[in-house]
């Protein structure tokens with residue numbers, strides 16, 4: 513196999529993992545990152561502090577032999593713990609016994625990936641901001657902070673892994689006649705709030721769970737960190753009656769938290785400081801096409817498909833991109849036209865599907881997780897999955913625990929199952945009949 517000189521723009525989660533896949537195949541890989549070396553400085557405010565890693569991401573990490581190393585720094589979350597307004601809690605398992613998603617620190621994960629990549633001979637260059645790409649000469653131009661002029665770097669193949677606001681995508685778009693581009697901001701933003709650890713690093717909330725305080729139009733979630741702290745994220749409208757624009761005084765913030773999220777305000781002694789000092793960030797979906805140019809360039813990860821975070825799949829989807837690309841490198845050895853064309857053909861429908869599901873899951877998380885009818889439906893679906901594991905896989909499991917099922921297939925199957933369930937939820941006495949075998953058979957017979 514011919515060794516290629518490959519440049520990756522962006523040393524985020526996806527760029528770093530992609531580098532590992534490429535270096536393991538013997539390519540000469542160079543990664544250029546706008547920000548300073550993350551190993552030498554603290555995480556930039558406003559980027560999520562921890563993330564949920566799940567089977568699709570883990571399967572990519574496994575392929576390059578680093579799954580166990582990453583799981584060592586992750587906390588399993590086998591379900592979500594719902595905090596109702598009256599203080600009652602309700603644990604909802606995500607899947608079957610033994611299945612979990614994993615809370616991992618973004619910076620710790622990124623640093624591990626960069627270290628592993630460097631150990632494979634990849635050269636990382638930090639504080640190099642991509643500003644232009646010359647498609648004739650295959651040269652990337654970079655600016656360095658406080659330096660006049662720019663530097664160029666030529667590569668045979670270039671990957672744009674520079675995130676949701678990718679400069680590489682803009683360059684690609686400007687140099688393309690028919691580039692489809694769609695971006696959509698939801699009307700909610702998010703703010704991160706740290707819940708400190710208790711005495712001697714103890715966890716003040718249940719450790720092994722993703723906590724959700726669903727409040728219909730908004731919600732608070734919290735994921736555990738290894739040091740006993742939790743990272744809370746408030747997803748909240750930018751404007752309106754209950755919104756960021758209304759919470760403008762410390763008293764208003766305290767009152768709102770005490771009323772809406774009882775118990776939490778007491779766990780965050782500097783709540784108002786954090787609230788006013790931490791940024792309020794927006795949430796965007798980005799869809800575009802084509803991702804690829806002349807067998808020499810491809811977008812990947814958020815640069816190709818930024819998602820809202822409500823299915824916890826953005827990074828997982830980007831990691832799965834790397835896995836699919838790797839499979840195509842096996843299938844079409846050194847035929848980069850074929851590799852990249854097949855990559856976009858395969859991944860674009862999947863990226864679109866998970867983008868839709870991520871938006872829909874916001875509604876589920878913030879408003880349905882506390883709804884008794886929804887909970888009953890989920891209980892029936894869990895029973896169906898137990899009894900007919902191949903025929904009925906709940907939507908969440910199709911996305912999160914089913915690595916052999918493409919996102920586009922998960923969306924289609926999930927929609928079909930949802931339509932069937934909505935019909936059956938109208939059955940008389942459904943609450944009493946939820947475990948009735950005849951009812952289960954009727955539902956299952958609708959699937960084929």
Ligand SMILES: Cc1cc2nc3c(=O)[nH]c(=O)nc-3n(C[C@H](O)[C@H](O)[C@H](O)COP(=O)(O)OP(=O)(O)OC[C@H]3O[C@@H](n4cnc5c(N)ncnc54)[C@H](O)[C@@H]3O)c2cc1C
Pocket residue numbers: 521522523524525526527544545546547560562563564565640641642643673674675676677678679680702745812813814815819821823824825826827828829830
């Ligand atoms: C609040 C929130 C919560 C999330 N939770 C989850 C979750 O639980 N699970 C999950 O799977 N996903 C989650 N995501 C999504 C996840 O963060 C992204 O999908 C993931 O970070 C994408 O990785 P990436 O490498 O493609 O992009 P990024 O992580 O954004 O990395 C891009 C890199 O490119 C660099 N860069 C940018 N511009 C340039 C330039 N011009 N030149 C050079 N370098 C450049 C950036 O500095 C950055 O390091 C969440 C996102 C948010 C916002």
